[in-house]
Amino acid sequence: MSNYQDFEDRHIGPSASDEAQMLGVLGYSDIKKFIADVVPENIHIAKQLKDVLDGPKSEVDVIAELRQIASQNQVFTSLIGSGYYGTVTPPVIKRNVLENPAWYTAYTPYQPEISQGRLEALFAFQTVICDMTALALSNASMLDEGTAAAEAMTLARRSSKVADDAVFLIDKGVHAQTKAVVATRAKPLGITVLEVDSLSIPSGTSYFGLLVQYPDTTGAIVDYSKVAEAAHDAGALVIAATDLLALTLLKAPGEWGADIAVGSAQRFGVPMGFGGPHAGFMAVRTGLERSLPGRLVGQSVDAHGNPAFRLALQTREQHIRRDKATSNICTAQVLLANMSAFYAMWHGPAGLTRIAERIHNYAAQLASVVDTENKSYFDTLTIKVADASVVHAKAKALRINLGVVDANHVRISFDETITDSIFASITSIFGVKVSPAQGSGIATAIKRTSSFLQHPVFNTYFSETSMLRYLRTLADRDLALDRTMIPLGSCTMKLNATTEMEAVTWPEFASLHPFAPAEQTQGSRLLIDQLSKWLVEITGYDAVSLQPNAGSQGEFAGLLAIRNYHDSRGDASRNICLIPSSAHGTNAASAVMAGMKVVVIECDEAGNVSLDDLKAKIADHGNTLAALMVTYPSTHGVFESAISEICALVHDAGGQVYVDGANLNALVGTAQPGKFGADVSHLNLHKTFCIPHGGGGPGVGPVIAKAHLAPFLPNHPLDALAGPATGPGPISAAPFGSASILPISWAYIRLMGGEGLTHATEVAILNANYMAYRLKDSYPILYTGNKGLVAHECILDVREITKESGVTVDDIAKRLMDFGFHAPTMSFPVAGTLMIEPTESEDILEMNRFIDAMIAIRYEISEITDGKIAVEDSALRHAPHTIGTIASSTWERSYPRERAAFPATLTGLIPGELIGMKGKYWPTTGRIDGAYGDRNLVCSCPPVEAFA
Numbered sequence: 001m002s003n004y005q006d007f008e009d010r011h012i013g014p015s016a017s018d019e020a021q022m023l024g025v026l027g028y029s030d031i032k033k034f035i036a037d038v039v040p041e042n043i044h045i046a047k048q049l050k051d052v053l054d055g056p057k058s059e060v061d062v063i064a065e066l067r068q069i070a071s072q073n074q075v076f077t078s079l080i081g082s083g084y085y086g087t088v089t090p091p092v093i094k095r096n097v098l099e100n101p102a103w104y105t106a107y108t109p110y111q112p113e114i115s116q117g118r119l120e121a122l123f124a125f126q127t128v129i130c131d132m133t134a135l136a137l138s139n140a141s142m143l144d145e146g147t148a149a150a151e152a153m154t155l156a157r158r159s160s161k162v163a164d165d166a167v168f169l170i171d172k173g174v175h176a177q178t179k180a181v182v183a184t185r186a187k188p189l190g191i192t193v194l195e196v197d198s199l200s201i202p203s204g205t206s207y208f209g210l211l212v213q214y215p216d217t218t219g220a221i222v223d224y225s226k227v228a229e230a231a232h233d234a235g236a237l238v239i240a241a242t243d244l245l246a247l248t249l250l251k252a253p254g255e256w257g258a259d260i261a262v263g264s265a266q267r268f269g270v271p272m273g274f275g276g277p278h279a280g281f282m283a284v285r286t287g288l289e290r291s292l293p294g295r296l297v298g299q300s301v302d303a304h305g306n307p308a309f310r311l312a313l314q315t316r317e318q319h320i321r322r323d324k325a326t327s328n329i330c331t332a333q334v335l336l337a338n339m340s341a342f343y344a345m346w347h348g349p350a351g352l353t354r355i356a357e358r359i360h361n362y363a364a365q366l367a368s369v370v371d372t373e374n375k376s377y378f379d380t381l382t383i384k385v386a387d388a389s390v391v392h393a394k395a396k397a398l399r400i401n402l403g404v405v406d407a408n409h410v411r412i413s414f415d416e417t418i419t420d421s422i423f424a425s426i427t428s429i430f431g432v433k434v435s436p437a438q439g440s441g442i443a444t445a446i447k448r449t450s451s452f453l454q455h456p457v458f459n460t461y462f463s464e465t466s467m468l469r470y471l472r473t474l475a476d477r478d479l480a481l482d483r484t485m486i487p488l489g490s491c492t493m494k495l496n497a498t499t500e501m502e503a504v505t506w507p508e509f510a511s512l513h514p515f516a517p518a519e520q521t522q523g524s525r526l527l528i529d530q531l532s533k534w535l536v537e538i539t540g541y542d543a544v545s546l547q548p549n550a551g552s553q554g555e556f557a558g559l560l561a562i563r564n565y566h567d568s569r570g571d572a573s574r575n576i577c578l579i580p581s582s583a584h585g586t587n588a589a590s591a592v593m594a595g596m597k598v599v600v601i602e603c604d605e606a607g608n609v610s611l612d613d614l615k616a617k618i619a620d621h622g623n624t625l626a627a628l629m630v631t632y633p634s635t636h637g638v639f640e641s642a643i644s645e646i647c648a649l650v651h652d653a654g655g656q657v658y659v660d661g662a663n664l665n666a667l668v669g670t671a672q673p674g675k676f677g678a679d680v681s682h683l684n685l686h687k688t689f690c691i692p693h694g695g696g697g698p699g700v701g702p703v704i705a706k707a708h709l710a711p712f713l714p715n716h717p718l719d720a721l722a723g724p725a726t727g728p729g730p731i732s733a734a735p736f737g738s739a740s741i742l743p744i745s746w747a748y749i750r751l752m753g754g755e756g757l758t759h760a761t762e763v764a765i766l767n768a769n770y771m772a773y774r775l776k777d778s779y780p781i782l783y784t785g786n787k788g789l790v791a792h793e794c795i796l797d798v799r800e801i802t803k804e805s806g807v808t809v810d811d812i813a814k815r816l817m818d819f820g821f822h823a824p825t826m827s828f829p830v831a832g833t834l835m836i837e838p839t840e841s842e843d844i845l846e847m848n849r850f851i852d853a854m855i856a857i858r859y860e861i862s863e864i865t866d867g868k869i870a871v872e873d874s875a876l877r878h879a880p881h882t883i884g885t886i887a888s889s890t891w892e893r894s895y896p897r898e899r900a901a902f903p904a905t906l907t908g909l910i911p912g913e914l915i916g917m918k919g920k921y922w923p924t925t926g927r928i929d930g931a932y933g934d935r936n937l938v939c940s941c942p943p944v945e946a947f948a
């Protein structure tokens with residue numbers, strides 16, 4: 001044994017005696033007996049995880065092993081380009097954002113009053129994208145450049161009026177991985193993609209969209225203004241995949257006629273990370289806002305008339321619109337978008353331009369002495385050489401990677417990290433001498449003349465002191481896991497341990513280019529192999545791909561595997577996807593992307609999939625049944641004992657079973673979807689396996705399947721080792737998706753070992769049942785399984801309370817903020833309810849604090865039903881209370897000020913010792929009026945004229 005406390009005891013909140021106490025409350029003396037009553041016997045795991053997984057290892061040993069793995073990566077200077085560039089993450093941003101739990105442990109800002117910090121940062125991100133692209137509206141990030149281009153294609157299809165059989169055109173100069181991601185997405189939708197030279201599109205071509213790269217993948221800068229005119233005449237939309245740094249010097253896409261701009265904000269301060277995560281982006285011209293995919297931050301007003309941020313136009317999104325949504329995106333790339341916004345603030349418009357000019361200057365010096373294919377360029381040159389292999393060998397000897405083109409060309413992309421000494425190595429590779437005299441690669445007609453980033457937020461935080469304080473100010477506005485439990489049903493907000501996070505910023509993982517030669521990335525590949533193997537052992541499946549960079553993308557990949565499997569057996573007519581009414585919105589949206597038709601299955605009174613309805617729908621659809629997509633344990637928080645029977649019914653009818661693995665936190669070590677009848681799942685490493693939520697991303701959504709679907713898992717045109725040759729193509733831009741955050745999940749599994757992981761699940765289920773037990777007299781628990789127990793989460797039914805008192809789930813959620821808590825999941829999967837998931841990481845004190853707050857709120861509700869106060873006058877309806885309201889000289893409320901601000905103390909329901917544990921959190925805005933913001937859409941900082 002080591003000298004260190006077992007990590008398991010650090011990760012799991014309750015102590016052994018707390019565990020015994022909670023079991024006692026529930027009438028058990030043994031956790032295994034308790035679990036046996038929760039998890040149906042017919043699905044209970046056969047092989048204990050402790051017999052198939054190594055570990056546990058101490059934190060010290062795990063870091064040592066990770067160091068060893070990291071040392072098997074070789075960090076060269078990668079000048080490969082193709083959408084990934086070296087960048088310098090400003091240390092003030094690295095430490096205070098990327099490595100700061102106040103930022104990385106936050107949840108998606110669905111509760112805006114406690115999320116103003118990250119919402120302000122995302123608003124700035126949107127402003128950066130709008131300003132640089134000169135388009136009207138940007139969303140708050142996409143998953144990567146490739147998927148952003150694919151989403152732009154479907155946006156164009158929705159918006160263009162040209163004939164249904166019109167094609168989508170991709171310019172030959174688009175990055176290879178983007179072309180491939182678009183092709184993967186187009187196929188199931190029946191969209192024909194043609195590669196063209198956009199300067200000579202055959203006349204008479206009927207097309208609804210054209211995707212160009214600006215500057216293109218060879219480095220050339222093409223003036224597409226005529227192309228855009230012609231496209232518009234043809235009724236098509238023009239999509240520019242572009243580069244934010246280049247746009248400091250180039251005429252913006254919105255200025256030459258692009259309707260949509262997409263790209264990656266990676267080189268704005270986010271490490272390459274072997275491919276991700278980074279913030280993709282999308283901006284659109286006016287008129288396309290309601291068709292935009294992804295999250296959008298808008299400005300609205302709060303109850304006091306003050307400006308405040310919140311998510312806008314959510315009616316486009318999967319969680320409301322389901323199979324009619326503009327996209328399946330849920331988790332996006334918030335943490336990385338924020339980093340890029342801060343990078344833009346740190347450098348400001350002048351600093352960014354200086355960086356771009358320096359890069360361009362290096363390119364220009366080299367261009368003047370080598371034989372370049374592209375006469376125009378920003379940072380990238382495609383260079384003719386006698387023998388490319390000789391040049392690559394010389395570069396390798398100097399630890400430099402150049403882009404591979406063909407036998408007689410190499411490519412080089414300059415970036416922010418180039419120094420004079422690296423440049424000297426570069427000139428020696430090409431055997432040339434440069435002189436300072438050089439021209440420009442940017443024609444005058446295409447030079448940028450418009451200003452950008454004039455808003456004060458981009459012109460203020462230039463000293464480290466001021467930036468540090470700005471970051472702190474924003475972080476202080478938000479409630480993240482570093483302050484309070486975030487009991488979000490379905491979203492598993494568990495501990496993101498410091499040791500797990502540590503390797504993310506090590507250069508051996510952070511500085512790898514995704515297309516670096518495989519021999520330089522052996523460490524990462526080993527880590528990926530090991531993690532893959534462990535996930536397979538845990539789930540009982542046979543094969544996995546870590547490429548999907550969110551759960552939604554894993555869903556798409558899994559459904560695509562099902563579709564291609566059917567096709568491979570001559571069953572192409574199978575296109576019906578059965579989805580229970582309780583499913584997450586991404587399920588339906590993903591099914592549509594995979595070219596399937598959604599048929600909803602009803603749930604019965606107990607919250608289970610209605611077997612009668614399932615049988616009826618299976619019979620209705622006969623041999624067009626493609627799949628059933630079901631979450632297990634269900635989104636209702638129960639283990640349905642009929643799951644094996646459900647799987648068998650679908651299989652007997654020739655369908656495949658997709659189990660949404662978002663609830664794997666109840667299954668690890670207790671049951672295995674790969675063994676109880678499912679064919680494929682996605683996992684959410686940012687839920688079950690400790691990758692932090694980052695305020696709404698990043699994530700990793702591996703798709704994991706039985707052997708018969710393995711040939712249909714994602715692959716990648718630029719990395720033969722990233723998937724089966726028979727795969728459908730890439731579904732993310734990078735071969736291994738968000739590779740740089742995989743060490744987090746790797747470390748978690750290594751630290752816990754099989755037994756620890758199993759124990760974590762058991763405690764997650766115990767915690768949920770303890771909370772359900774303690775809350776059930778105040779709020780009825782909507783669904784329970786046999787023996788009256790829930791799984792790892794429980795739903796509080798507030799509908800009757802609302803009927804009696806007028807108090808809504810919203811009121812409760814906002815009042816919780818006054819207590820310093822983040823609300824549970826609201827109105828999913830059932831409207832008018834709250835879903836609570838404590839996870840194993842919350843200790844009994846924190847759970848008790850939350851329970852007591854909920855009981856105190858119930859007491860306030862009873863004051864309304866008892867006629868002591870009207871709901872309109874209650875603290876519940878006026879919540880949350882800002883310090884401004886409390887400190888104002890007038891107080892005309894029907895309840896005391898003290899009660900408003902310090903509800904815990906005054907209701908007398910929370911024991912004294914618990915109150916003193918935490919400082920008072922002040923929500924920074926009053927309740928926000930979402931509808932106002934949707935009517936008056938403001939999604940980026942006003943231009944400087946507004947301040948004149």
Ligand SMILES: *Cc1c(COP(=O)(O)O)cnc(C)c1O
Nearest residue numbers: 330331490550551552584662699
């Ligand atoms: C979180 C979740 C998803 C989607 O995962 P993302 O990573 O956010 O795309 C799908 N299904 C369920 C049940 C979920 O809870």
